[in-house]
Amino acid sequence: MSTQTAPLIEVQHVSKYFGSVIALKDISISVNASEVMCLLGDNGAGKSTLIKILSGVHQPSEGRYLFEGKEMHFSSPRDALSVGIATVYQDLAMIPLMGISRNFFLGSEPTQGWGPFRRFNVKFADQVTREELGKMGIQVREMTQPVGTLSGGERQSVAIARAVYFGAKVLILDEPTAALGVKEAGVVLRYIAQARSRGLGVIFITHNPHHAYPIGDHFTILNRGSSYGTFAKSEISREELTGMMAGGEALEELSHELAEFARTDEKAAATLADAAREFEAVAGELHVEQLPPKFVDAEHQHEQLPSVDGEGKR
Amino acid sequence: MSATIATERMVRVRPLRRLLVRPETGAVVGSIAVWIFFAIIGVAQNNGFVSLRGTSSWLSVSAEYVILAVPVALLMIGGEFDLSVGGMIAAAGMIIAILSTQFGLNIWLAIIAAFIFAVLVGMLNGYLVMRTGLPSFIVTLGTAYILFGVTSGVTSAVTGLTVVSGVDQAAGYSSAHAIFATALGGGQQFPIEIIWALALVALATWLLLGTSFGNWIFGVGGDANAARNIGVPVTRVKILLFIGTAVCACLLATIQVVTFTTADVLRGTNQEFVAIVAAVVGGVLLTGGYGSAIGAMFGALAFGIVQQGIVFAGVNAEWYRAVIGLILLLAVMLNSYVRKLAMEARR
Numbered sequence: 048m049s050t051q052t053a054p055l056i057e058v059q060h061v062s063k064y065f066g067s068v069i070a071l072k073d074i075s076i077s078v079n080a081s082e083v084m085c086l087l088g089d090n091g092a093g094k095s096t097l098i099k100i101l102s103g104v105h106q107p108s109e110g111r112y113l114f115e116g117k118e119m120h121f122s123s124p125r126d127a128l129s130v131g132i133a134t135v136y137q138d139l140a141m142i143p144l145m146g147i148s149r150n151f152f153l154g155s156e157p158t159q160g161w162g163p164f165r166r167f168n169v170k171f172a173d174q175v176t177r178e179e180l181g182k183m184g185i186q187v188r189e190m191t192q193p194v195g196t197l198s199g200g201e202r203q204s205v206a207i208a209r210a211v212y213f214g215a216k217v218l219i220l221d222e223p224t225a226a227l228g229v230k231e232a233g234v235v236l237r238y239i240a241q242a243r244s245r246g247l248g249v250i251f252i253t254h255n256p257h258h259a260y261p262i263g264d265h266f267t268i269l270n271r272g273s274s275y276g277t278f279a280k281s282e283i284s285r286e287e288l289t290g291m292m293a294g295g296e297a298l299e300e301l302s303h304e305l306a307e308f309a310r311t312d313e314k315a316a317a318t319l320a321d322a323a324r325e326f327e328a329v330a331g332e333l334h335v336e337q338l339p340p341k342f343v344d345a346e347h348q349h350e351q352l353p354s355v356d357g358e359g360k361r
Numbered sequence: 362m363s364a365t366i367a368t369e370r371m372v373r374v375r376p377l378r379r380l381l382v383r384p385e386t387g388a389v390v391g392s393i394a395v396w397i398f399f400a401i402i403g404v405a406q407n408n409g410f411v412s413l414r415g416t417s418s419w420l421s422v423s424a425e426y427v428i429l430a431v432p433v434a435l436l437m438i439g440g441e442f443d444l445s446v447g448g449m450i451a452a453a454g455m456i457i458a459i460l461s462t463q464f465g466l467n468i469w470l471a472i473i474a475a476f477i478f479a480v481l482v483g484m485l486n487g488y489l490v491m492r493t494g495l496p497s498f499i500v501t502l503g504t505a506y507i508l509f510g511v512t513s514g515v516t517s518a519v520t521g522l523t524v525v526s527g528v529d530q531a532a533g534y535s536s537a538h539a540i541f542a543t544a545l546g547g548g549q550q551f552p553i554e555i556i557w558a559l560a561l562v563a564l565a566t567w568l569l570l571g572t573s574f575g576n577w578i579f580g581v582g583g584d585a586n587a588a589r590n591i592g593v594p595v596t597r598v599k600i601l602l603f604i605g606t607a608v609c610a611c612l613l614a615t616i617q618v619v620t621f622t623t624a625d626v627l628r629g630t631n632q633e634f635v636a637i638v639a640a641v642v643g644g645v646l647l648t649g650g651y652g653s654a655i656g657a658m659f660g661a662l663a664f665g666i667v668q669q670g671i672v673f674a675g676v677n678a679e680w681y682r683a684v685i686g687l688i689l690l691l692a693v694m695l696n697s698y699v700r701k702l703a704m705e706a707r708r
Contacts, residue, residue: 124590136590142583144650144700145576153580154592156573166571 053116054079055248056101056132056217061110063096070096072273074110078217078248078265083239084277085259086252088269089292094252095221097269101250102134102219103127114217133215135206135223143195147187148176150194151209179208183238200224200231204238211242218242219250224258236262256288257303268292384644385656387695391642391688392663399670410673417551418673423665425613427558427658429632430639431565432609434657436602437640438569440582440649441497443603445486446610446636448508450629453479453614455512458624461531463519468531468619475611482508483607487600497603505633513626526623534619542620554616558658561609565654578602583650606636638685639664642692644699651700663688 054077063071071093078084088094099105100112103121112119114130121127124134141150149172157168157175173190180187183204187197194202203223210218220239224232239262243249253259259266266283268275268291275291289303403410410419429446436443453475460471486504490497516523528534541557544550569575577598580588589595610629618624643660645652664685671681 125592128592142580142587142650144583144646145579149576149579153576153588156576158573165573166567167573167576169571 052079053113055115056250057113058097058100058107059111059113061097061100061107061112063100063105064108069272071100071107074267074269074274076267076274076277078250080216080248081243081246082264083243083249083251083262085263085266086250086269087254087256087259087266087288087292089254091271092269093272094254094269098134098219098221098250098252101127102132131214131216132219133210133213133217134219134221135203135210136221141194141202141206144193146189146191147180147194147197147205148172148190151176151179151205151212155213175212179212180205183208183241198231198234199227200234203227203235207235207238207242211245211247215247217248217250219252221252222254223251224253224255232258254292256285256292260285260288384646384651384653384696384699385659386644387692387699388643388656388659388663391692392659392666395663395666395670395688399666399674402670402674406674408673408675410670414550415669415673417546419665419669420555421552422669423662424552424555424558425616426635426639426661426664428554428561428609428613428616429636430643430657430661431558431561431654432602432605433633433636434640434643434645434652434654435565435569435578436606437637437645437647438582438649438652439578439599439602440585441490441599441602442637443486443501443606444498444633445482445501445505445508446606447629447632448505448512449479449482449607449610450614450617450632451626452482452508452512453611454618454624454628455516455525455626457615457618458525458528459516459519461534462525462527466531467533468528468537469533471531472537472615475615476608479607479611480604483604484600486607487596487603490603491596491599509626509630516626523626524623528618528624529622537615537619541616552620554620557612557616562654562658569654574598574601579650581649582646635664638689641696642689644692644696646696646700647693660692 057075057077059075060073061071061075062069062073074093074097076084076086076097086094086097096105100107103124103126106120106122112121114132119130127134142153145153148169152172152175157171158165159168159171160166176190177187185201185204185208194205197205203220207218207220207223223235223239227235236258239249239251251259251262260280263280265277265279266288267277268288270291278288400411402408403415409415433443433446456475456478457468457471460466460474461468466474482504486497486501489495489500489504493500513523516525529538541553543553545553545556567575569578577588577593580591580593581595581598585595610632614624614629617628639660640652640657641647641660642663643652643656643658645657667684667688668678668681671684672678
């Protein structure tokens, strides 16, 4: 994207050593506002070390850390948070037994009254939480509902909404889709898109190129502590991105490719059905047998071929 | 996709279920059940359990348990235990008795000294737990032994006895009696500690549900790490909760010393377990992050009703432990079931 103005957050040639171990070597990335930077890499590639530097947990051994063009030296995550760099960790985001709005405002409770009679403004908290979740497209009736009753994706989304509400400019998401199912991951990806459209810079860490590709503007691929480089979306295809990830994920790649084939088949089936109405029944039967089970279910529900528009894009 | 999520979210939670998933429901039902049980026996035997005298008796026993159980419940919601409240009762009672009888201090000064001591013990407990990262169960077990041991040692060194009496001779006793030990309700003798207990429940409930501090208590108990990441002062919250249990133990010690006009080095023995049992029966989660002060109050009520009900029924009083143990087991099982309901409340 544009490089005329200073990026929102940038690291230049950072390295991190733990004793004699080189965790990161000469990494440079930058993220602008309204941009999603995907940080990809297999396990052990150095993703965690890099986000810990970005979120203020670690200090880089070498290199510069700039925020809005100014050099920064964070000594704790609180420092980073105070300038607007919020990190949402995969499993440390929420307290399961607490209600949604209580979680949302934990540590920053709105109060009313004065002195010893100052009290937690529960009504305000509920209202704001409801509004903020509404903006992200989550409808929840009970703000007192324990967060543990939400799905993993919704929990991540509430954490993202919270970071946005409390003024984050940069959102660092540590594997937000790792433990989620396909549908759930889709929900989280949508909220990442929403955060971007609200002007945040997002750093999205993942080891799944199929989650990264639809949402990312830029991609940085880490491998064994160094960078393969940063690519704009226009410069790289999903297949190339997948290929650049470690070869050990061949199996996963294969399964995703198979899913792609199934989708292509489905699309062809739909076109065929539209074009040749008299063969519709025959074509439908034929493809029902070839499709994976979830499409068969949809088939039975709707008693006709499913529309593929939405599915195809995801 | 968002449409399906919206409808899924919009399923109304049935009112009965909503009632069931409150932490105190089990204790409310349980204490009513044991009351009905002993009331039936009471009417059958005509033993006076359902009379005003009987009611006053279980209410005052329960009130003492409430004063202990409510702050312990808050601490347990915050994810810690305090086994030193029994030792604190012995120590605080003895401080008041020795200072006011052996050193001739005004009893109010003695009481203030005991409260200052309680704050220090609470701070020490909290500091040790947070500093060492050891389980509070062990740390406070240590301070409990120290408190009992030092109390016994100092008492016999100063007085040569294990029971110190004559507190009513101290200066300021009559005003202290009016605050801590007077009886209300004419001839029926409802002790003022019932008011103290109710005030404490109201304060704790307001603190838990109505203040930021209360939100932090749930947070540090639910997941101290997550709470710390998000900016909750975890150490401060927990130390304050330890101070709370010590101060309330001191309040109970004051009430007892002023009421009985004596202090005993063994007073308070096993009271830490009474408090924990009452809190757990009241729906407080052993692992923290869940519970209520009102639940702890009903847990303490069940405890007091059983203890006095058995006395009134003319059964050997030692049987009450067996009944309490049974109630504890039932309550823990019920509560774990209720919590499972709570976590799937959306369906």
